[in-house]
Each structure stands twice: as C-alpha cells, then as structure tokens.
Amino acid sequence: MIKISATPKDDAMCGWYHTAPVRQAKPGHAGDKQTRWTVLGAxxxxxxxxxxxxxxxxxxxxxxxxxxxxxxxxxGRNAGFAIDLPHDIGADDYIGDIGIAKSTLKLNRTGQNILHSLVQQHGIDCHMRPSGKYQAAVEDRGIAVLDAYRRGLDKLGEPYEIISGQDLPDHIGTTFYRQALFTPGTMLLQPSALVKGLADSLPANVKLYENTVITEVEYGDKVVLKHAHGRIVTDKLILANNAFGARFGFLKHTVLPMYLYASLSRPLTEAEQAQLGGKSFWGVIPADPYGSTVRRTHDNRILMRNSFSFNPDQQSKPDCLQRFAHNHRQSFERRFPMLPDVEFDYTWSGSLALTQNHKGFFGQLAPNVYGALFCNGLGVTRGTVTGTLLADLIAGQRDELIDFLLSDSGPSTLPPQPFLSIGVNATLWWGQRKAGIES
Structure with a gap:
C-alpha cells in the first residue's frame, strides 16, 4: 500500500475559473466500486x-x-496558449534536431486539431481563436534569442514575421518592447472554460467523479484506490495527474513541482480600450524565460504572468501570492502607463510539472498501470495529444506519433535534497534577477 503524501489543493482566486461559464460539479465518489478502467486527473x-x-x-x-x-x-490555470511550434531551450537555435522538431510539431498540431474539433463539435464557449503569438524582447539578449529562434524556424521551414518596436503598438498597444517575433500557428483560449466544456461533453460511458481525493493506492492483479468515503477497484489505471503522478510510486525524483503566478485585471472601459489601442485579442510570451507572459482577453482584461517558486510539497504558498502580485503590478505599469487606474481582480498560482531534461513520460509504468505525465509547460496541446495517444496505445494501436513518444528516454533523475532545493532556488533567484525589465 502506498499512502499519497501530497494531494492537489489550489488557491481560491483563479481568474480563469471565476470568469468562465458556471457549471455544476459532478458529485464525488462514495462507497465501493469495481470498474475496468480508471483515469486519475481530469x-x-x-x-x-x-x-x-x-x-x-x-x-x-x-x-x-x-x-x-x-x-x-x-x-485551468495556465496562460491559455495552445502552441504548435517546438521550442528546444537546450538548442542554439531553439529547434535542434530537425527530425525530432518535425515530429514534435506534428504532435503539437495533432493536439490543436483535436481540441479545435471538439470545441466546434460541442459548441464549447472558450473563446478559442487562431490568433498566433508574439514573442517579444526589450533588451539585447532578448533580441538575440529572437534572432536565434528565427534561424531555427528558417531551418524548420515555418513562417514568421519580425515586427519592430515602432510597429508593435498597432498590434499590442504598448510601446514597451523593442522587437517581436510573430508566429501564426498558436491558438489562444480561455483554459478553464475549455476544460469545463470538455468535461461536460464527455461520452455517456465516462463517469466523472469530482472532489474525490485519492489517499492510498494498492497495486496488484487489480489496482485499489482509496479515499475518505470509499474505494475504487479497477483493472487498469491511467495516471494523468501530471506532477502528482510521481506521488503514486513511480518516476520518483524526476519532477520539479514549480509554481508560476498570474494576475487578471478588471475589464477595460471603452475609454481605456481606446487609450491602449492595438488589436482586441492577443498574446505575448517573453524572449527571456523568466520574463512576463501578457494577454489581452476576449472580455478586455489584461493578464500578467511571471514569478516562479519551487514548491516540493506541491502546495500553494499564500505569501508568494501577495509578494508576486506586487511584481505583476510593476510589470503592468511598465507596459501600460496609459492605464494607471486598472486594478487586478484576481491573482493565483498554477503548477508546472517540469523535468530537468524537459522530457515527459508516456507509456506503461507497471502491470495494469499507464501514464502520460510531465507536460513541461505545454499542457494544453501536449496533454491533449498524449492522453489521446495513450488510450490508443492501450487499445492496441500504433502509429508514428506513438512510436515517437515511446522512443523518448523519459525524465532524468534529479539530485537529492537538500542540494535540489538549494540549486533550484538559486537558479530561480538568479534567473528572475537577470530578467530585469523583461519581467
């Protein structure tokens, strides 16, 4: 028997959740249940x-x-970017091996296509739009990143547009950035609204239990999942709970539970929208990985997302919320001095399941146990496609994308504590300090 030492318990003020359409949560599980298939993580x-x-x-x-x-x-807590392009931060041109890059591109676009088809089929109100994304920079080293990525995109044969700082206000309003690299393949969306809509359009033979916290698991000929109000005995278990998957006895010491913080403003008035200018719906990611992600949403709010913490216990930190909300305010004021009176309605944290070598896990973990885990910040597309392909694999299917995922070496082992926390926290401190005004 394995006791689950940490369970999800996110902070209350996720702006995406509270501004998404309201839905009625499904009841939690109670009693004893026997089933053939159980998927953990919705x-x-x-x-x-x-x-x-x-x-x-x-x-x-x-x-x-x-x-x-x-x-x-x-x-429901990410920035709402469904990104198609590969971005290998370990490669000089952010593309690296061209064969791997092309397979990654096909994988990501398959995830996009699955989501787009479901949104259209079920009429999910999540404001999904093929808006592309701007990767923007302020300082010289950020410009160098854009130049390197541009060379990689040339090698991959993917389209892009370089937009100078003087032209950027026509796109995103602000004069803050010196240059941006625009790529057209990203879809922007309201993530919590999308997840809610996907849950409410599941096939009739899927039984969803919400607010059901698994506290113990036993493996054997059958898998027994225990919680406060009962247990579920299942023939096959699929772990799809990202960083928390490592709490279930597999892939120990491979995942870094990082938390990234975001704030969402109140809606801009018509006068403020005119003062801002630019397009009505856009998304910016930073050239510096410790910089700010910024979005203008369908309801004319501004999202600011920056600041990291390493939370080995996988629990949110209220003190970080308060401290990083101040960072968001400073980042907002640097970019939008024309909007001095726009306050934030919501501030929240969201978990990232990162691995040291930026590789996830896909496949069989043990007899009767499978997993698609550790999306490394690409959960919208990567989670969708790996979840779909894992079900295909379990059903006996194989194709080039499944073979590509199975050929991956998987996540590498992390250093032991306390060296891990010392190293990660030092890296975060230096990275966020070095980001400077990019943050």
Missing amino acids: GFTGLAAARQLALHYPSDEIVLIDAQEVGFGTS
Whole structure:
C-alpha cells in the first residue's frame, strides 16, 4: 500500500475559473466500486484519455477522477496558449534536431486539431481563436534569442514575421518592447472554460467523479484506490495527474513541482480600450524565460504572468501570492502607463510539472498501470495529444506519433535534497534577477 503524501489543493482566486461559464460539479465518489478502467486527473490529459478510451470501449464504463472541481486545478490555470511550434531551450537555435522538431510539431498540431474539433463539435464557449503569438524582447539578449529562434524556424521551414518596436503598438498597444517575433500557428483560449466544456461533453460511458481525493493506492492483479468515503477497484489505471503522478510510486525524483503566478485585471472601459489601442485579442510570451507572459482577453482584461517558486510539497504558498502580485503590478505599469487606474481582480498560482531534461513520460509504468505525465509547460496541446495517444496505445494501436513518444528516454533523475532545493532556488533567484525589465 502506498499512502499519497501530497494531494492537489489550489488557491481560491483563479481568474480563469471565476470568469468562465458556471457549471455544476459532478458529485464525488462514495462507497465501493469495481470498474475496468480508471483515469486519475481530469485536466487536459485525463479528459483526452477518458474520451478516447470511451470511444475504443463503448460498452465499458470509464471512471474519471479529479481531486478538485474540473477547471479549478492546473489545466485551468495556465496562460491559455495552445502552441504548435517546438521550442528546444537546450538548442542554439531553439529547434535542434530537425527530425525530432518535425515530429514534435506534428504532435503539437495533432493536439490543436483535436481540441479545435471538439470545441466546434460541442459548441464549447472558450473563446478559442487562431490568433498566433508574439514573442517579444526589450533588451539585447532578448533580441538575440529572437534572432536565434528565427534561424531555427528558417531551418524548420515555418513562417514568421519580425515586427519592430515602432510597429508593435498597432498590434499590442504598448510601446514597451523593442522587437517581436510573430508566429501564426498558436491558438489562444480561455483554459478553464475549455476544460469545463470538455468535461461536460464527455461520452455517456465516462463517469466523472469530482472532489474525490485519492489517499492510498494498492497495486496488484487489480489496482485499489482509496479515499475518505470509499474505494475504487479497477483493472487498469491511467495516471494523468501530471506532477502528482510521481506521488503514486513511480518516476520518483524526476519532477520539479514549480509554481508560476498570474494576475487578471478588471475589464477595460471603452475609454481605456481606446487609450491602449492595438488589436482586441492577443498574446505575448517573453524572449527571456523568466520574463512576463501578457494577454489581452476576449472580455478586455489584461493578464500578467511571471514569478516562479519551487514548491516540493506541491502546495500553494499564500505569501508568494501577495509578494508576486506586487511584481505583476510593476510589470503592468511598465507596459501600460496609459492605464494607471486598472486594478487586478484576481491573482493565483498554477503548477508546472517540469523535468530537468524537459522530457515527459508516456507509456506503461507497471502491470495494469499507464501514464502520460510531465507536460513541461505545454499542457494544453501536449496533454491533449498524449492522453489521446495513450488510450490508443492501450487499445492496441500504433502509429508514428506513438512510436515517437515511446522512443523518448523519459525524465532524468534529479539530485537529492537538500542540494535540489538549494540549486533550484538559486537558479530561480538568479534567473528572475537577470530578467530585469523583461519581467
């Protein structure tokens, strides 16, 4: 028996969750249940895996469990970028091996296509738009990053546009940035609204239990999942709970539970919208990895996302919320001095499951146990496609993308504590300090 030492418990003020359409959460599980299939985690990965398993096995009930309400956890807390392009931060041109890059591109676009098809089919109100993204820089080293990535995109044969600082206000309003690299393939969306819509459009043979916190697990001929109000005995278990998957006895000492912080403003008035100018819907990611992600949303709010913390216990930190909300205010004021009276309505944290070598896990973990884990910050597309393909693999299917995922070496082992925390916290401190005005 394995006792689960940490369970999801996110902070309350996620702006995406509170501004998404309201849905009625499904009741939690109670009593004893026996089932053939159980998927743990109802984010992008788990929803995709449960949906695809249900299509492969229409006569079986697929049990899907989440520790919180759907749309409240990690999948509803990202910045809402469904990115297609590969971005290998270990390569000089951010593309690296061209064969791996092309397979990664195909993988990401498959995830995009799955989501776009479901949004259209079920009329999910998540403001998904093929808006592209701006990767923007202020300082010389940020410009150098854009130049390197441009060379990589040339090698990959993907389109882009270089936009000078003097022309950027026509796109995003602000004069803050010196240059941006625009790539057209990203879809922008409201992540919590998308996750809620995906949950409410699951096939009829998927049984969703929300607010069901698994506290113990036993492995054997069958897998037994225990919680405060009962237990679920399942033939097959699919772990789709990202960083928390490492708490279930597998892939120990491989994942870095990082938390990234965001604030969402109140809606801009018509006068403020005119003062800002630019397009009505856009997203900016930073050239510096410790810089700010910024969005103007469908309801004319401004999202600011920056500041990291390393939380080995995988619990949110209220003191970080207060401190980093101040960072968001400073970042906002640097970019939008024309909007001096715009306050934030919401500030929250969201978990990132990062690995040292930026590789996730896909495949079989043990007899009767499978996993698609550790999305390394690309959960919208990567979680969707790996969840779908894992269900295909379990059903006996193989294709080039499944083979590509199975050929990956997987996440590397991390240094032991306390060296890990010392090293990660020092890296975060230096990276955020070095980012300067890019943050």
